[in-house]
Amino acid sequence: MSKLIFEKNLKGSNSFTLPPADIPEVDITSSIPASFLRETAPALPDISEVEAVRHFVDLSHRAYGVDNGFYPLGSCTMKYSPKINEWAARLPGFTSIHPYQSVETVQGAMELLYNMQNMLAEITGMDAVTLQPAAGAHGEMTGVMIIKAYHQGRNDQGRTKMMVPDSAHGTNPATANVVGYDVVEVKSNRRGLVDLEDLKSKMSPEIAGLMLTNPNTLGLFEEEIQDIAAVVHDGGGLLYYDGANLNAVMGISRPGDMGFDVVHLNLHKTFSTPHGGGGPGSGPVGVKSYLADYLPVPMVDKKDDKYIFVYDRPLSIGKVKNFYGNFGVIVKAYAYILALGAEGIKDAAQQAVLNANYLRQHLKKDYHIPFDRLCKHEFVATAKRQVDENGVITLDIAKRLTDYGFHPPTVYFPLIVKEALMIEPTETETRERLDDFLQAMASIAEEARNHPEIVTNAPHNAVITRVDEVTAARKPVVKWEDDS
Amino acid sequence: MKYTPNSPAIVEDMLRSAGFNSLDELFSDVPEAIRLDRKLKLGPGRSEIELTRELKGLAAKNLNTEDYPCFLGAGAYDHYIPAAIDQLLLRSEFYTAYTPYQAEINQGILQSIFEYQSMICMLTGMDVANASMYDGGSALAEACVLACANSKGKKVLLPDTVHPEYQQILQTYAISGKMEIVIVPSTAGVCDLEKMISLIDEDTACVVIQQPNFFGHLEEVEKLADAVHRNKGFLVMAVDPISLAILKPPADVGADIVVGEGQALGNSLSFGGPYLGFFAATKKFLRRLPGRIVGQTTDTEGRRAFVLTLQAREQHIRREKANSNICSNQALNALAATMYLTLIGSTGLQAIAVRCHQLAVYAARELEKAGLKLKYKAPFFREFAVLLDDPARANRRLLENGIIGGYELEDAMLLAFTEKRTGAEIDQLVAVLGGEA
Numbered sequence: 001m002s003k004l005i006f007e008k009n010l011k012g013s014n015s016f017t018l019p020p021a022d023i024p025e026v027d028i029t030s031s032i033p034a035s036f037l038r039e040t041a042p043a044l045p046d047i048s049e050v051e052a053v054r055h056f057v058d059l060s061h062r063a064y065g066v067d068n069g070f071y072p073l074g075s076c077t078m079k080y081s082p083k084i085n086e087w088a089a090r091l092p093g094f095t096s097i098h099p100y101q102s103v104e105t106v107q108g109a110m111e112l113l114y115n116m117q118n119m120l121a122e123i124t125g126m127d128a129v130t131l132q133p134a135a136g137a138h139g140e141m142t143g144v145m146i147i148k149a150y151h152q153g154r155n156d157q158g159r160t161k162m163m164v165p166d167s168a169h170g171t172n173p174a175t176a177n178v179v180g181y182d183v184v185e186v187k188s189n190r191r192g193l194v195d196l197e198d199l200k201s202k203m204s205p206e207i208a209g210l211m212l213t214n215p216n217t218l219g220l221f222e223e224e225i226q227d228i229a230a231v232v233h234d235g236g237g238l239l240y241y242d243g244a245n246l247n248a249v250m251g252i253s254r255p256g257d258m259g260f261d262v263v264h265l266n267l268h269k270t271f272s273t274p275h276g277g278g279g280p281g282s283g284p285v286g287v288k289s290y291l292a293d294y295l296p297v298p299m300v301d302k303k304d305d306k307y308i309f310v311y312d313r314p315l316s317i318g319k320v321k322n323f324y325g326n327f328g329v330i331v332k333a334y335a336y337i338l339a340l341g342a343e344g345i346k347d348a349a350q351q352a353v354l355n356a357n358y359l360r361q362h363l364k365k366d367y368h369i370p371f372d373r374l375c376k377h378e379f380v381a382t383a384k385r386q387v388d389e390n391g392v393i394t395l396d397i398a399k400r401l402t403d404y405g406f407h408p409p410t411v412y413f414p415l416i417v418k419e420a421l422m423i424e425p426t427e428t429e430t431r432e433r434l435d436d437f438l439q440a441m442a443s444i445a446e447e448a449r450n451h452p453e454i455v456t457n458a459p460h461n462a463v464i465t466r467v468d469e470v471t472a473a474r475k476p477v478v479k480w481e482d483d484s
Numbered sequence: 485m486k487y488t489p490n491s492p493a494i495v496e497d498m499l500r501s502a503g504f505n506s507l508d509e510l511f512s513d514v515p516e517a518i519r520l521d522r523k524l525k526l527g528p529g530r531s532e533i534e535l536t537r538e539l540k541g542l543a544a545k546n547l548n549t550e551d552y553p554c555f556l557g558a559g560a561y562d563h564y565i566p567a568a569i570d571q572l573l574l575r576s577e578f579y580t581a582y583t584p585y586q587a588e589i590n591q592g593i594l595q596s597i598f599e600y601q602s603m604i605c606m607l608t609g610m611d612v613a614n615a616s617m618y619d620g621g622s623a624l625a626e627a628c629v630l631a632c633a634n635s636k637g638k639k640v641l642l643p644d645t646v647h648p649e650y651q652q653i654l655q656t657y658a659i660s661g662k663m664e665i666v667i668v669p670s671t672a673g674v675c676d677l678e679k680m681i682s683l684i685d686e687d688t689a690c691v692v693i694q695q696p697n698f699f700g701h702l703e704e705v706e707k708l709a710d711a712v713h714r715n716k717g718f719l720v721m722a723v724d725p726i727s728l729a730i731l732k733p734p735a736d737v738g739a740d741i742v743v744g745e746g747q748a749l750g751n752s753l754s755f756g757g758p759y760l761g762f763f764a765a766t767k768k769f770l771r772r773l774p775g776r777i778v779g780q781t782t783d784t785e786g787r788r789a790f791v792l793t794l795q796a797r798e799q800h801i802r803r804e805k806a807n808s809n810i811c812s813n814q815a816l817n818a819l820a821a822t823m824y825l826t827l828i829g830s831t832g833l834q835a836i837a838v839r840c841h842q843l844a845v846y847a848a849r850e851l852e853k854a855g856l857k858l859k860y861k862a863p864f865f866r867e868f869a870v871l872l873d874d875p876a877r878a879n880r881r882l883l884e885n886g887i888i889g890g891y892e893l894e895d896a897m898l899l900a901f902t903e904k905r906t907g908a909e910i911d912q913l914v915a916v917l918g919g920e921a
């Protein structure tokens with residue numbers, strides 16, 4: 001069992017030192033009243049550098065990233081993160097600049113932000129882009145705030161509800177709630193797409209807009225998107241694009257041309273910035289011209305060959321984050337877009353869709369595919385056959401996949417499909433890798449038929465077996481306690 | 485550059501094997517009218533050599549704090565980052581992983597988050613902490629959302645000594661209609677306790693206080709805590725993690741929710757991000773916190789294991805009933821903070837906090853000797869404002885002398901001191917500013 005850092009404490013082993021002071025080392029009690037001072041130091045670990053380094057290297061051995069292998073985690077676009085991007089974001093001219101330096105001293109960073117705003121506007125077909133939001137959900141919140149500010153600005157006060165499809169990612173309804181909207185759920189039809197009749201019946205003067213992902217969370221393109229847009233717009237609402245799935249269509253079809261008014265992107269999905277084990281991401285938001293005044297402050301603009309921050313924007317929703325966004329992440333995505341160029345961007349989308357369809361075609365031999373037709377960058381399979389035949393469920397298959405060296409797909413999402421396995425291979429996988437995965441899935445299907453216990457007891461090769469989640473939640477232990 | 489590995493011949497094979505004749509056919513479900521009938525205006529792809537040239541060129545146009553001593557703070561600090569941190573962050577098992585949904589193959593990441601949560605609790609004295617928020621400002625907004633969701637009232641009271649951007653972010657989040665932000669004018673650079681306490685009533689969900697405040701000064705928190713608690717509201721504190729090495733932990737002064745900007749803990753300035761917001765609270769908020777939480781449990785063989793827990797709070801389960809929509813957070817930045825606190829240790833963190841303070845005290849005295857006056861008299865930690873007729877001009881003169889000056893206030897300059905600064909650099913700063921007196 002691996003020890004916690006606190007259990008590796010060796011008193012006196014930390015040897016961090018500061019340079020000798022060239023100022024008087026006055027006692028802090030002479031300048032800070034005792035009532036403000038703490039009596040005992042925080043009990044941080046006392047550990048040498050070498051043991052600290054070994055600790056984190058050891059932790060890394062028990063983690064799995066895209067660099068370790070195939071990561072078909074649906075909706076997350078776990079593509080390869082090019083190393084040049086990491087190099088770029090680590091240039092001292094980017095890492096060591098303070099956000100409040102005068103703009104004359106950070107013209108390179110401003111130029112990068114300005115170019116990025118424009119490139120993302122071009123890719124999405126929008127007129128103006130903010131880079132401030134820190135992640136997808138944060139972009140959603142920013143975008144929905146803009147929708148709210150827009151209706152308020154027109155004194156259209158009765159719009160208290162936001163429509164969200166039943167296939168939507170959890171952040172969509174949560175965002176609507178966080179911004180103060182009631183949620184109206186729109187049904188999916190038998191083809192897995194927005195049910196246009198249901199949408200029409202729910203559109204009303206109380207509806208502020210519709211949040212949509214296209215392709216949707218089943219990996220299916222909303223073919224009736226123009227009709228959907230017309231229903232929402234004719235009813236006085238706005239159309240919001242959750243850009244988590246843009247990887248499927250970039251360079252091929254733009255949300256702005258589909259009729260969307262507001263878009264957020266996930267640079268940590270579509271634009272290759274690594275997910276960092278949970279973040280940081282970056283969630284830029286693009287809008288059509290009639291919403292541009294509502295974007296957060298500041299915007300980056302160019303005036304007489306000089307890049308400037310524009311704060312004087314009276315209709316702006318304000319700020320959603322300190323400073324200007326996750327700049328270091330933006331640098332990586334910027335390098336990625338430059339590297340690919342127009343053709344590379346389109347190529348990435350095509351290959352992503354090809355890889356997904358290749359897997360779909362070959363997986364259906366062993367697994368139920370509820371919407372078995374042309375998909376975009378991802379598709380949903382299920383464990384229906386395995387459940388019916390031997391009681392092997394999706395979770396079991398996911399765990400067993402790790403024994404074969406693969407990261408499992410997203411499971412039990414979208415909610416409208418039972419026992420869902422949402423598979424997104426991305427464009428950066430070789431056919432060999434995909435074939436290996438298919439082979440593993442086929443083996444698991446066979447095990448499920450003949451030796452189901454192998455699957456239901458998986459994983460067998462991981463550092464631990466399945467965890468007791470119930471106790472974790474019933475009797476939460478969320479920090480280390482010193483019981484020595 | 486392309487990062488798609490299949491050759492055209494293989495692509496052809498795959499197309500056929502998947503039942504398609506061409507790449508275009510893969511998009512037959514996209515209506516003609518909304519297909520882009522031209523190339524994106526992005527220019528051609530670049531080779532790595534061109535990329536490095538272009539990016540180096542942009543980076544070179546920025547004056548950076550490696551080359552120029554920097555006295556800017558105001559929410560982002562130029563602290564030293566131990567060399568080991570970046571080396572470790574480059575382990576791609578960490579940085580190319582997603583959120584650790586699958587516990588069995590991500591014990592390393594889950595354990596690191598558990599350690600991070602524990603360290604945040606050690607610094608703040610609070611019972612529980614989450615796995616991180618986007619940054620200090622958005623963490624504060626979420627803290628106020630949490631306070632409002634758990635109280636009858638929706639008034640959020642804060643002095644104008646809270647970071648101006650935090651104030652703005654709160655106002656923005658209040659578009660939800662679920663919070664009412666009341667900003668109370670301060671006196672002499674600190675919260676006007678009497679006025680603040682007189683405004684606390686039954687409709688007050690929380691009082692927000694920043695420690696040290698935006699101007700660097702120390703706020704008297706206990707009386708506010710008592711007053712807001714008497715009215716069944718909560719005390720929300722935004723704190724500087726470095727200061728917690730020497731200042732009373734927020735738990736000891738009555739805080740219910742504690743947030744802060746964690747950048748100072750091993751994360752580079754990076755023009756404002758990515759940083760991390762930390763978020764801690766008393767036990768009773770455990771099942772209501774926003775964001776990811778890692779818990780300790782056991783596997784089927786009884787071994788200690790870690791897992792994302794209490795997920796019933798989160799957007800993917802609660803959907804439109806969730807009080808926060810956060811999904812991805814700032815995990816890698818939180819990992820950097822964990823590495824920082826590990827490598828620096830308690831005594832190291834104390835030494836850093838003390839040095840920052842001593843440098844600030846030295847600078848204040850030297851500036852006063854040079855005939856300048858501090859804007860406010862209250863005790864400070866490592867930041868204070870010095871009165872100047874024309875702070876913008878002073879900053880230009882500092883820059884001419886190879887120094888990145890402070891944050892410009894209307895009639896003053898807010899100066900920050902980290903352990904990277906030296907007495908010699910301060911003497912230079914004073915020499916330039918002294919000429920401005």
Ligand SMILES: Cc1ncc(COP(=O)(O)O)c(C=O)c1O
Nearest residue numbers: 075135136137169244281811812
């Ligand atoms: C469809 C969809 N929308 C929104 C999000 C939220 O993005 P983030 O995690 O960056 O907040 C995700 C991420 O999982 C997603 O898949």
